Amino acid sequence: MKYRVTYPVKFVVLVLMLFSFIGTSIAQEEATELTFSATVSRLKVRALTAKGKAIEQLAKFQNSRKILILQALVDGDLFEVRDSGQIVIAESKEDKYSIVLADNGNGIGLVESSAIKKIKLNNRLRSKIRSLVATLQLNSAAAEVRLQAVKTLGKSINQQSLFTLKKRAEIEKDDDVLDALGLVIALDNLNSTDRLIRLKGIETLKQKTSLKAVNRLQAIIDKNNEGQFIEPDAEIRKQANSALVKIQARLQVYAVAETVFFGLSLGAVLVLAAIGLAITFGVMGVINMAHGEMMMLGAYTTYVMQLLLPHHIGLSLILSIPAAFMVSGIVGIGIERGIIRHLYGRPLETLLATFGVSLVLQQAVRSIFSPLNRSVITPDWMSGSWQINDFLSLTWNRLYILVFCLLVFAFLLQILRRTRLGLEVRAVSQNRNMAKAMGIPTDRVDAMTFGLGSGIAGVAGVALSQITNVGPNLGQAYIVDSFMVVVFGGVGNLWGTLVAGFSLGIANKVLEPYAGAVLAKILVLVFIILFIQKRPRGLFPQKGRAAES
């Protein structure tokens, strides 16, 4: 009788066991199903696969803050507080960071940058988050957000995202978004097994100005290595070919426009670099080898201004323009008064002396700022590009520099034409003795002219700081180009400099795709040498008795 257990007892035991089983399974359920805050705090794990899992889980929550958190993570604004391990979204405020808790948006206040640690990502996680965010934003109320989301998803399409996009296409009202959706769906149609759907896809692609469409169509009409067509269906090949011809006709126009823009923007840099020299070398006849260093000083002025106004990058850039003009101008006047005025009429000595000055200035910058390049931050409004379509996008920084170059040119032209200084400069450059006899203080005019040329070089340096390195060698990179432009354009002629700069820029960019960057530059140089042989005075030679002598 020892082990006799009655039925009711057995039943109770069974029920108890059942309960305990359910109890543990509930507990397990809780372990895997983390709360929103706990998932957010798992983003700080270092292992990338675990971090990826946490991101996926986060996207599944029905929480209004998830897009915000994911966006902050991909923008590099999500941090971990070193002491407490809390996950926060931080915004830079002066030297400190203003932080709010990521999971509920409660503000914590200002902290030092050393108190928080950025949550790091690699490329794979970054693109994963971007497509997650895009999927979530596909139903956003704002059309631009939806358009961006479609474009992001279209970059790497898979079955799931395609399904979502097709769903969206059924209810989408906005034309631009529909257009973008149409492209993605048409590209997918080409992979279909149904011939009619494929032909429909090609028909749609014909209307699109898209690189992806071109490449996809090209793939259809390509042959493989054995010289056989990859696509067996002749009708589809024919349609694809005619669609491609149609797109390419449009593409041609954009390609020309792009080359011209590239050429003009390169030309603008050349003109900016050369225009100061056009004054000192062209008008005054001084071979100033330190011209490049004047540009370097301008670029360093931009750097210093940025250090002074670290939280107003855009403003500091604009203020740099007059500041650089002053700095380089004053140094220029100093050089003229100290060295060059003793050497007028002795070009070889001037050349040597100014070359010495350029070395001194370079080494001075090395000693003051270190031989390393300095980082000049580009303001947001100068980054990125104006995307007209897939084939043509104009980068903002180049566009601004082009406009800036024209403004500087107009400004200089007005000074020479309309001001008293301009009048005196022209008089002195045409006939120094006669001008002196008429009571013009040639000494002062020389100094002012040299200052003006140097100041303009400084202004050019501000522009250069936005597209190239700010370092001690900045000037050297441009001095040869500057002389080239001035000589080609015709010494002493501002319009010549403008035309020469732009035409050399365009010539370079037309040649580059065929000849490569190295050979293109050489070809342009050879052309200039030949041109100077034929016309030693450049494109627009100065006329008159003074120029002849």
Add this chain to the structure above:
Amino acid sequence: MKKFLYKTGLSTVLSALVLMAGTSSAVRAEDTIKVGILHSLSGTMAISETTLKDTMLMLIAEQNKKGGLLGKKLEPVVVDPASNWPLFAEKARELITKEKVASIFGCWTSVSRKSVLPVIEELNGILFYPVQYEGEESSKNVFYTGAAPNQQAIPAINYLMNDIKVERWVLAGTDYVYPRTTNKILEAYLKSKGVDAKDIMINYTPFGHSDWQSIVADIKKFGSAGKKTAVVSTINGDANIPFYKELGNQGISAEDIPVIAFSVGEEELSGMDTKPLVGHMAAWNYFMSEDTTKNAAFIKQWHAFTKDTKRVTNDPMEAHYIGFNMWIKAVEKAGTTDSDAVQKAMIGIKFPNLTGGMAQMLPNHHLSKPVLIGEIQEDGQFFTVWQTNTLVKGDAWSDYLAESKPIIADWTAPISCGNYNTTTKKCSGQNY
């Protein structure tokens, strides 16, 4: 004309400098061991090389604190070859014959090394070369403490191919010997892995190229063919900033077309606006961000020496750190600074890397090193996303080029040759 002026101007300044260095060192010449430092302090390469001069001064001061070497103090002899390649040879000759230095630490660009090579071989000196380079060389008198292509370029390609699934390749470089040779090796390697010739685009640009508009537009077109594309960049020095800026401005992010660079390190990044670079990659054997106690101590020492807590450390600095300490060990082992004895003693010397593992000087005068791949972060540091499990042995002669495949370098007996053909069993001497 300009070149002539450049030379005369510089050499006057330089000779004055050398004169000063000479007189100060003559005072206590007898009881010191001289160490030559041959890095450009002016001209285009000053940007990279000045740091290495400082590193050497720091290492020498540190060693002197520990009591010097063989009971004598070490004395640095700094010369400035001014980024002028022929001047490197002149200065090397001066260091060995006039200053009688025991060894030279120096050079950065391959052309400067090639220019020093005949001098150092003629005078039987010792040169420690700290920079990653194109390989296809092994001199009896040179110890290569930087990476050979199989310690940087090849692992980087493997990472892109296997982990990122890249199928189209842009090989972009500056037009000189290092990128040309590296790209030749990489092209052969890619083709051996079955990559089609039309999926490889090779592009060269002049030194200091600043207008990248058309090239970046081409890369964009090349990369839109539906296959994952990456740029393998051997673009040198200053040209990188405008290149990355243009990539950013034309809307190419690291997620679309990643760029992996072999010449962009922490030092170069400190002079750049890093916003458009985030996510682009670099392959090195050392990153400042590596979290080891040795590295932390090295960084602390560097900050104390430069009195600037913002200064960064980089890969060639680690190479000098390893090279210098190996030389110390070799001199102690040989008991003399005599060139032949030290050269012999160097092979097999071990010294710990800053990032972990033990570097060893191989018979081909290259090191065994770990390979790290990092993504650039906004603070200008790297986030290591991949690294080799074991140390990779430096290979002087690439196995992927038909002409150098059978060639090995081995400076131990019985081969004792930097250019030994294993099929013909012949040493072709200094024929490179």
